[in-house]
Every structure is written in C-alpha cells, then in structure tokens.
Amino acid sequence: MQTGIVAQRNNPRAASLAGELRDALVDRDVEVRIDESTAAALDLSGSPIETFDGCDLVVAIGGDGTLLFAARNADGTPILGVNLGEVGFLNAVPPEDAESAVLDAVGEFRADDLSVREASRLVARVDGWESNPAANEIVIQGDRRGHGGGLEYAVRVDGSVYSESHADGVLVSTPTGSTAYNLSEGGPIVHPDLEIAVVNEMCARDGMPPFAVELDAEVVVSTTGSEPAIITSDGREPRRFEGPVEVSISRSETPLRIAGPQSDFFEALGKLS
Known part of the structure; x- marks a missing residue:
C-alpha cells in the first residue's frame, strides 16, 4: 500500500504531525510519499504532489484548503483530512486522533473495505478548454469588481434563460462550496447530502436571486460584451478569455473522495458564527 501525506505549508505543527504519521505508517510496512514542501521542513526526500494520484490514500493535514489542494493534484484518490483549522467541513479528524484514524483507514484498505464518501465537483468548459474540477465553486468574473468592472451576461439552465444582467460575476457552487464563497455572496447553505448546485450572481445590477439547480443540469454563462472573462476553479x-465567451458548467466525472470519519455538518456550521 502507498500513502501520500500533504501538510499545510509554513505550519510547523502540521509538518511535525506529518513526520509522526510517516513513522507510524513505515512501522506498518506502508510506503509513504511526503509532498516536497513538507519533506523539506522535515529534512526528508519529498515527492511532487502531482504524483499522488498513484497513491492508495492521501492524508491532508491542515484546513479544508489543504484538503482541496491535495484533491486537485491527487485526482480521485481517497483523502483523509486532519483538521488544524477552525471549521473543518471536510477535515473531520482532530490531530489527537490522527494516528488512529490513519491506521484504521490503512487496515480498511488492506481488508478491501475502505469507507469513502463522495462529494460532487464541477468543471467549466470553453471551446475545448476544461478547468480543473472544483470542489467548491466555479466563478466567471470580470477583470475587476465594483464600479466600471464586471460583465454583461446571460445565464441559461439546460437551455432556458434564467437571468440577463450585469454583475461582478457569476458563481456556481457545489453543496460542499455552499458554505464558502457562495455564502459570502449571500447564497444559501446547502446540506452535503443534496444533489444540487447554486447559481449565484455576484452584486448583480438587476439579476435574479440565487437559484438551486440539479447537479446534473448544464449551466451556461454567456458574456455579451467585449470585456474579458476570468474563470477560476476553487479560486x-x-x-x-476575451469576450464575448460562452462558459459551460457541469458536474465533473470524478468526484472528491473523502476517507475516514465524517464531520458533523451542523457542528461545523456552528463554528461559522
């Protein structure tokens, strides 16, 4: 079995825990890869994070952002998150339980019984180009926000026009991302078990309210002016792209795969206040 370990950068506590987990795994005949930044902090030889898609399990130590960083580079590999952050919607394991949770996952994998929860992701496509899958949100926005910036656009859902307006941008969020950028833009919180995405126009001049659509729907954002459109995946x-441009957003074929204990969604919500 091969396990990758990714720790939050410039976090000595995360690097120290990574070293402890490495030792525990090696003692149990598990081959371990450590990302290059963490390995440098531990005076060890590291591996490029892009190679972690060849691992059987990846352990991400830090906040939700560290787990998403691991997921972008270890596409489709089960990821177990150790939470050193404040909220932890994705990272369910506290640091004091990290070793036991990781070793339990190793035992489950070896018994061909690893428990994995899948969370849908989104991709954006433009004329043959495709974004990396987004676990939180796809954003289409102008060069800058505020007065004199933004985009003229139309939003279509499965071919039907939902809104035509001017806004700083349009955000399409997964349930996982509903508590991230979407929430800060006035969008609704979505329970992770629901199969919906949220279309949220950012500071629209005369747009529509945030709209929940099926995750399998196709959302198309067509800019109508010459202003450039900037597309980001999880920020x-x-x-x-120079305007006008048509951006199609749909569910990714590869979900985010989360191993280990599941966080208590409502407990994590309480930490937002």
Whole structure:
C-alpha cells in the first residue's frame, strides 16, 4: 500500500504531525510519499504532489484548503483530512486522533473495505478548454469588481434563460462550496447530502436571486460584451478569455473522495458564527 501525506505549508505543527504519521505508517510496512514542501521542513526526500494520484490514500493535514489542494493534484484518490483549522467541513479528524484514524483507514484498505464518501465537483468548459474540477465553486468574473468592472451576461439552465444582467460575476457552487464563497455572496447553505448546485450572481445590477439547480443540469454563462472573462476553479488557476465567451458548467466525472470519519455538518456550521 502507498500513502501520500500533504501538510499545510509554513505550519510547523502540521509538518511535525506529518513526520509522526510517516513513522507510524513505515512501522506498518506502508510506503509513504511526503509532498516536497513538507519533506523539506522535515529534512526528508519529498515527492511532487502531482504524483499522488498513484497513491492508495492521501492524508491532508491542515484546513479544508489543504484538503482541496491535495484533491486537485491527487485526482480521485481517497483523502483523509486532519483538521488544524477552525471549521473543518471536510477535515473531520482532530490531530489527537490522527494516528488512529490513519491506521484504521490503512487496515480498511488492506481488508478491501475502505469507507469513502463522495462529494460532487464541477468543471467549466470553453471551446475545448476544461478547468480543473472544483470542489467548491466555479466563478466567471470580470477583470475587476465594483464600479466600471464586471460583465454583461446571460445565464441559461439546460437551455432556458434564467437571468440577463450585469454583475461582478457569476458563481456556481457545489453543496460542499455552499458554505464558502457562495455564502459570502449571500447564497444559501446547502446540506452535503443534496444533489444540487447554486447559481449565484455576484452584486448583480438587476439579476435574479440565487437559484438551486440539479447537479446534473448544464449551466451556461454567456458574456455579451467585449470585456474579458476570468474563470477560476476553487479560486485558483485563473484563465482569461476575451469576450464575448460562452462558459459551460457541469458536474465533473470524478468526484472528491473523502476517507475516514465524517464531520458533523451542523457542528461545523456552528463554528461559522
């Protein structure tokens, strides 16, 4: 069995815990890869995070952002999150339980009984280009927000026009991402068991309210002016397209796969207040 370990950058506590987990896994004849940044902090040899898709399990130590970073690079590999952050919707394991949770997952894998929860992701497509899968949200926005910025656009859901307006941008969120950027833009919180996405227009001039659609629906955002459109997946890897442009957002074929204990959704919600 091969396990990858990714720790939050510039976090000595996360790096120290990564070293402890590595030792515990090696003692049980598990091959371990550690991401290069963490390995450097531990004076060990590291592996590029892009190679972690060849692992059987990845352990992410930090906040939800660390888990999403691991997921972008270890596409489809089960990820167990150890929570050093404040909320932890995805990272369910406290640091004091990390070793036992990881070793339990190893035992389950070896018994061909690893428990994995899947969370849907979204992809954006433009003329043959495809974004990395987003566990939280896809955003289409202008070069800048506020007065004089933004986009003129139309939003279509399965071919029908939902809204035509001017806004800073349009955000399409998964249930996982409903408590992230979507929430800060006035969108609703969505229970993770629901198979819906949220279409949320950001500071629209005369747009529609946030709209819940089936995750298998196709949402198309068509910009109508010459302004450039910037597309991001989970806030990363911005891709610029000159307008007008048509962006299709739909469910990714590969979900986020989360191993180990599941966080208490309502307990995590309480930490937002």
